[in-house]
Every structure is written in C-alpha cells, then in structure tokens.
Amino acid sequence: MPSRRHEGLVELVRNRPELTTLSLGPSAAGYEVTLEDSALTISEYHPDLVALLRRGGSLALALAVEVQLRRDANKLRTWPVFATGLRAKYRCSAGVFVIAPSPAVRVWAKTPIPLDPFGSLFCPRVLQPSEVARIRTIQDARGNPELAVLSAVCHPTADHAIRAVVAADRLDERRADMYIETILASLPRNERIALERLMQSSTYRWSEFAQRQQAKGKAEGKAEGKAEGRHAAILLILSEREIRVTKKARTQILACSDPQRLESWIRRALQIRKIDELFEEA
Structure with a gap:
C-alpha cells in the first residue's frame, strides 16, 4: 500500500497537473496539461498518473507520472511498458516522468534500462532539484501551494518548509494534512x-494542522x-x-x-x- 508521503506527492500533481511540464525544461511554455485515467488498456500495470500535454491544440506528449521513494527492480520492467502503452494508445510521443525525493533513488531511476540484446535502451525522465524553483516568499507559496510543497521536498530546508506549510494550511483539511505530512517527512530530523x-x-x-494531529493522539x-x-x-x-x-x-x-x-x-x-x-x- 502506498505511504502517505507517496500519496502526498501524487496529490501535488493531481491538483496541479502543470507540474509535469517541469519534465520539458526551458521548452515547457505553452503547454496545456490534462490528466487521464491511468489504466492502460493494453497493460495490467498502472502508473500513478497519466498526463497529456497539448500544444496549439494538438497532443504532443503523454507521460506516465511515477512517484518513487525507494528502489524497485519491478519498475525497470514496467516503466518501458508504460511508455509504449501510452504511445500506442494516444499515438504521440510518450515517456515516464519520475519524481524521487532521495538522491540515491534519482541516480538509480535515471539509469538507462536495457530492452533487448541489440542495444535498445529506455531512459526515464527524472526530475532534478535544480529544475524546481526555490520559493522565496510566503506570497509566492500561497499563489502556488503545490509548487511550494514540491520545492520544500526538493530543497528540504527550514525556510522552504515553513513557507510551504503556511501555504498548505490555508487549503481544505484533507489536502493541508497530506501536504504538511509530506513536507515534514522530507526534512532532516532536527528541522522537522x-x-x-x-x-x-x-x-x-x-496551527490548525498541529491541533488536528494532537487530537489524533500523536506524541x-x-x-x-x-x-x-x-x-x-x-x-x-x-x-x-x-x-x-x-x-x-x-x-x-x-x-x-x-x-x-x-x-x-x-x-x-x-x-x-x-x-x-x-x-x-x-
């Protein structure tokens, strides 16, 4: 069963699909993003999310979005399936976009995956912290709370975390709790x-989140x-x-x-x- 931290990171993209354009780097402007049912009709495997990126009204890219908290050898088999399944279903370029908070998992995830004895390789697109903006003000965090939380996860310092918490605590209770738990789980022990x-x-x-946690009996x-x-x-x-x-x-x-x-x-x-x-x- 996925952890709350895993669910929290998936929820960021579900509520702000535009985060998937980070996969495109400097060429990300001008895309419209929608989410589709992640059930691939030609596969028994399901990614966390499927994002469709359109430009000028035309479908340009289909992405299987995967949150990865630890190494998982099974993903080396399923990620290529996601990409080929999306390419066949939507008849456009397709790939796998991986969000991994751990540096070690990022290194593992971006390693090319051999597909056959002829040299074919599949390369997932792994988000790097340097590609995620550092949110400098509380006002900016409130304007885009999902990006603020992702920024706090990618840059796990106290100043980023507190801005993201301030932004998240204004959201509905379910989203606020999930986002704040995700932020806290990403911080070093002392700062947490x-x-x-x-x-x-x-x-x-x-302090609404803290009050709710105390009500649940957390020590x-x-x-x-x-x-x-x-x-x-x-x-x-x-x-x-x-x-x-x-x-x-x-x-x-x-x-x-x-x-x-x-x-x-x-x-x-x-x-x-x-x-x-x-x-x-x-």
Missing part, C-alpha cells in the same frame, strides 16, 4: 522537530527532544525573519533547558526586530 514544535506553539497563527516525544525542538524552532523563526544571530546569542539559546523560558523566546522571536530583544526581561 523544530517545525513541529513551532506549529504546536500557541502563538503560531497557522510529542521525550523532554530532551522537546528542548531540542524548541531550540531549533527559535533559530528557525529568527532565520525566516532574517534576524542575525550572533555566536553569543546562539550559545545562550542552545544552553537553555527551561521549557517556560524557551516558550517565551519562541513567542518573542516572532515579534522582535533585533537579537538582543530576545533576551530582554518583560
């Missing part, structure tokens, strides 16, 4: 803890994990707000183990203009 802690903060104005972790998460949350907020953190300030933040003080600093980090104000007594 920081973002989760930030969303659980009472001052976090985009927050041990005390030391909570402190680590609070430290990272403070530094994440300051970074997002472009407040310079001195070496002395960073040391002071990381040395603190008082939960109430750390919570106070999280709230203050959302409001201050310079780092010295973080430590001022109320």
Whole structure:
C-alpha cells in the first residue's frame, strides 16, 4: 500500500497537473496539461498518473507520472511498458516522468534500462532539484501551494518548509494534512522537530494542522527532544525573519533547558526586530 508521503506527492500533481511540464525544461511554455485515467488498456500495470500535454491544440506528449521513494527492480520492467502503452494508445510521443525525493533513488531511476540484446535502451525522465524553483516568499507559496510543497521536498530546508506549510494550511483539511505530512517527512530530523514544535506553539497563527494531529493522539516525544525542538524552532523563526544571530546569542539559546523560558523566546522571536530583544526581561 502506498505511504502517505507517496500519496502526498501524487496529490501535488493531481491538483496541479502543470507540474509535469517541469519534465520539458526551458521548452515547457505553452503547454496545456490534462490528466487521464491511468489504466492502460493494453497493460495490467498502472502508473500513478497519466498526463497529456497539448500544444496549439494538438497532443504532443503523454507521460506516465511515477512517484518513487525507494528502489524497485519491478519498475525497470514496467516503466518501458508504460511508455509504449501510452504511445500506442494516444499515438504521440510518450515517456515516464519520475519524481524521487532521495538522491540515491534519482541516480538509480535515471539509469538507462536495457530492452533487448541489440542495444535498445529506455531512459526515464527524472526530475532534478535544480529544475524546481526555490520559493522565496510566503506570497509566492500561497499563489502556488503545490509548487511550494514540491520545492520544500526538493530543497528540504527550514525556510522552504515553513513557507510551504503556511501555504498548505490555508487549503481544505484533507489536502493541508497530506501536504504538511509530506513536507515534514522530507526534512532532516532536527528541522522537522523544530517545525513541529513551532506549529504546536500557541502563538503560531497557522496551527490548525498541529491541533488536528494532537487530537489524533500523536506524541510529542521525550523532554530532551522537546528542548531540542524548541531550540531549533527559535533559530528557525529568527532565520525566516532574517534576524542575525550572533555566536553569543546562539550559545545562550542552545544552553537553555527551561521549557517556560524557551516558550517565551519562541513567542518573542516572532515579534522582535533585533537579537538582543530576545533576551530582554518583560
């Protein structure tokens, strides 16, 4: 059964089919994209999605879209079938477009697949992080939440993640939960803890997802994990707000183990203009 992360990445393309034009690089402009039933009439195998790309009213390309989280030797047999099946069904150029968050899986997926003893090869088109725009502002993220989430997956840093979470949390509950879970699953451990802690903060104005997760009974972790998460949350907020953190300030933040003080600093980090104000007594 596909994981929630797999489903989340498929959902991005389902809700924003235009993401498939990333497969075309600089020549992507001018295409209209629609999704079709992924059941191929000549095959028992089904890709995650099928996208049809039209230009000037004519069908130009049929793509089997595959989200790949790990290596799977079976795909080396089914991917060529997807392409030939689509080519026969739609009578146009066809290929397989792979979205793989893991660098190792991307390397594996783009390796040409031998088809016969005569030298024929099949080459999947694998999306590279460099081909996905870095979303720089919350406004841009809200304008295209699916691209923002894909950007956060391809560039798994705190600043990209927080912008994507802000954009996703405005969507309907089902989509928001799926997108945010996908973002969190793509982050390194410390940054994931920081973002989760930030969303659980009472001052976090985009906390609906965190509240739903708490209602489902998800644990927050041990005390030391909570402190680590609070430290990272403070530094994440300051970074997002472009407040310079001195070496002395960073040391002071990381040395603190008082939960109430750390919570106070999280709230203050959302409001201050310079780092010295973080430590001022109320």
